[in-house]
Amino acid sequence: MMEVNKHVEPTGGEQAYERKVIKQRGFWLSAFLLLMMLTNPLTALSYFVFPEFMSLLSDNFVVSIVYVMGILALLNTAFAIAMWNWKKLGVYGFYATSAVACVINLYVGLGVFGSLIGLIGPAVVWLTTRSRWQHFS
Template sequence: MENLQNQKQRHGCLTAWLVLMMLVYTANMAYSIVLSFIVITPMQMIIPKWIFFLLAAICILNVVFAIFIFRWKKWAFWGFLVTSLITMGINIYTGNGILSSLVGLFGVGILFALLQLKENGRSAWENLE
């Protein structure tokens, strides 16, 4: 019985958020790749084709980071933060405003908040290695 209490557990909201993130990033990756093939010529002057492939790669990384958070790796959270900052830079580079580019950091903020929720007296953040 004591061994069950010592097992790492995550709050259900965190689990749901990680699954949602994996689904959204997978869909966004596919969307980025499709856009790279159908971008019309005038838009290519504004957004180079390589940007779409970079965004797709970032989405793949984020799915990997979500998997590693499921496996209790703290570095995966920092990976989310880095990719969000890179995406913010890409958004600014492609002409989005700074405020709209900051919206991507809300996902990392929500993830951090959900990692603080306690399950059996310990937060998921405390359980991360």
């Protein structure tokens, strides 16, 4: 975070300084959000265009669940854009969709380890936003 002092002339002739804070995402948050904005639409497209392929992976992975995963991927795209624009809703929404996806992964038989791998994304978001949380509204 960079701070810049900007000189302001009040009407009474006194000198005052206004403090302006420049928001900086940092490399890891920027990279992760850009990756989310690139991969989630492609993932959603693959879920919607080839739902039968995904349903071949497990007996529990029915087409309706594939469509739900596609919707979650689209929501993650919107949440990544919201995070890019410093909105807390994007962070909370991403946590929620990740939790839902983790439960779905357990249901379809991905296993505990495989399902927990899906929680790496929320961990990255938490680690990269906690020192910048004051910028989110």
